[in-house]
Amino acid sequence: xxxxxxxxxxxxxxxxxxxxxxxxxxxxxxxxxxxxxxxxxxxxxxxxxxxxxxxxxxxxxxxxxxxxxxxxxxxxxxxxxxxxxxxxxxxxxxxxxxxxxxxxxxxxxxxxxxxxxxxxxxxxxxxxxxxxxxxxxxxxxxxxxxxxxxxxxxxxxxxxxxxxxxxxxxxxxxxxxxxxxxxxxxxxxxxxxxxxxxxxxxxxxxxxxxxxxxxxxxxxxxxxxxxxxxxxxxxxxxxxxxxxxxxxxxxxxxxxxxxxxxxxxxxxxxxxxxxxxxxxxxxxxxxxxxxxxxxxxxxxxxxxxxxxxxxxxxxxxxxxxxxxxxxxxxxxxxxxxxxxxxxxxxxxxxxxxxxxxxxxxxxxxxxxxxxxxxxxxxxxx
Ligand SMILES: Nc1ncnc2c1ncn2[C@@H]1O[C@H](COP(=O)(O)OP(=O)(O)OP(=O)(O)O)[C@@H](O)[C@H]1O
Ligand SMILES: [Mg+2]
Numbered sequence: 001x002x003x004x005x006x007x008x009x010x011x012x013x014x015x016x017x018x019x020x021x022x023x024x025x026x027x028x029x030x031x032x033x034x035x036x037x038x039x040x041x042x043x044x045x046x047x048x049x050x051x052x053x054x055x056x057x058x059x060x061x062x063x064x065x066x067x068x069x070x071x072x073x074x075x076x077x078x079x080x081x082x083x084x085x086x087x088x089x090x091x092x093x094x095x096x097x098x099x100x101x102x103x104x105x106x107x108x109x110x111x112x113x114x115x116x117x118x119x120x121x122x123x124x125x126x127x128x129x130x131x132x133x134x135x136x137x138x139x140x141x142x143x144x145x146x147x148x149x150x151x152x153x154x155x156x157x158x159x160x161x162x163x164x165x166x167x168x169x170x171x172x173x174x175x176x177x178x179x180x181x182x183x184x185x186x187x188x189x190x191x192x193x194x195x196x197x198x199x200x201x202x203x204x205x206x207x208x209x210x211x212x213x214x215x216x217x218x219x220x221x222x223x224x225x226x227x228x229x230x231x232x233x234x235x236x237x238x239x240x241x242x243x244x245x246x247x248x249x250x251x252x253x254x255x256x257x258x259x260x261x262x263x264x265x266x267x268x269x270x271x272x273x274x275x276x277x278x279x280x281x282x283x284x285x286x287x288x289x290x291x292x293x294x295x296x297x298x299x300x301x302x303x304x305x306x307x308x309x310x311x312x313x314x315x316x317x318x319x320x321x322x323x324x325x326x327x328x329x330x331x332x333x334x335x336x337x338x339x340x341x342x343x344x345x346x347x348x349x350x351x352x353x354x355x356x357x358x359x360x361x362x363x364x365x366x367x368x369x370x371x372x373x374x375x376x377x378x379x380x381x
Contacts, residue, residue: 217373
């Protein structure tokens with residue numbers, strides 16, 4: 001994750017350089033001086049750019065010889081990796097070595113060579129706390145649409161980790177997911193990530209019309225906004241898990257800042273019924289959540305998942321929340337998400353968000369509202 005933050009800030013620096021007119025002119029002059037090499041320069045620049053995108057270090061880089069940071073892979077090796085659901089070098093750098101040996105045609109020695117190259121291309125070095133603080137300051141946070149909500153979140157939804165939103169029906173979980181899909185396309189200085197969003201819908205409640213209204217609120221072009229949101233409907237828990245393998249591929253093709261799973265738990269609840277299937281359900285849910293965490297690490301995206309609540313026995317751990325409810329999924333989900341937000345209905349049409357668990361935020365509460373333009377401050381209503 002540290003590597004991602006570092007490279008994201010490098011990418012931003014690069015973007016700023018390109019925006020500086022004198023430098024751009026100088027770069028054009030260099031190309032003009034050597035017209036024969038123009039294609040090569042452009043290609044090299046493109047490759048360099050690609051290499052700098054968070055989560056997009058192309059697998060082809062591993063075809064280079066060992067002396068050039070590669071692993072001397074053949075086309076057949078590359079295809080075997082892709083068939084195995086590995087689409088970029090980041091996926092390799094973050095996986096255990098023994099998993100790499102599950103790929104067809106990759107034995108122990110080759111796996112070690114590939115891993116060594118991957119770890120060189122995607123450095124996962126130790127950093128000092130001071131460096132880590134700097135990286136966290138450079139981290140992109142996505143605005144929720146409500147300044148009050150952003151305030152208690154310390155800026156917005158964090159990229160590179162999992163945020164869970166749980167609460168009863170109609171409390172705004174799906175509306176926040178829609179708002180984030182548009183917000184992540186905003187310029188970084190306006191609380192966005194200048195990137196695309198991917199939405200996995202398990203309940204059939206995704207509505208592109210909502211994206212159009214939210215785009216209007218932010219003054220964004222509605223066609224671009226719609227084009228930048230990739231949608232996938234999951235029909236059962238197994239399908240939901242399989243989709244994640246495809247997500248890795250999609251994230252390697254283009255720059256994404258957000259992955260939504262709305263809801264993460266509902267299909268597991270309907271596909272595994274009764275006490276005798278509970279252990280199996282929790283195992284499957286755990287596997288799914290671990291894959292999500294892998295995606296957050298590898299691609300540096302914000303992963304936002306929603307979750308329902310169920311009645312908890314009186315005096316249970318969630319009794320302080322008011323209505324006696326507790327999130328679905330037990331310990332499996334509570335350990336998977338870094339930040340957990342509890343949404344509930346407030347007075348009138350308002351909604352309240354409480355930080356239920358976070359490694360760095362105090363237990364704050366904020367009021368917000370749902371409007372035509374998505375999540376917004378309650379006062380505006
Ligand atoms: N265009 C709109 N303008 C204003 N409010 C809207 C609009 N569309 C939906 N809402 C409000 O959003 C609320 C529903 O929120 P949402 O769908 O996010 O709930 P949820 O928490 O996802 O519930 P569930 O658990 O059932 O999925 C409703 O109160 C509805 O009135
Ligand atoms: Mg919903």
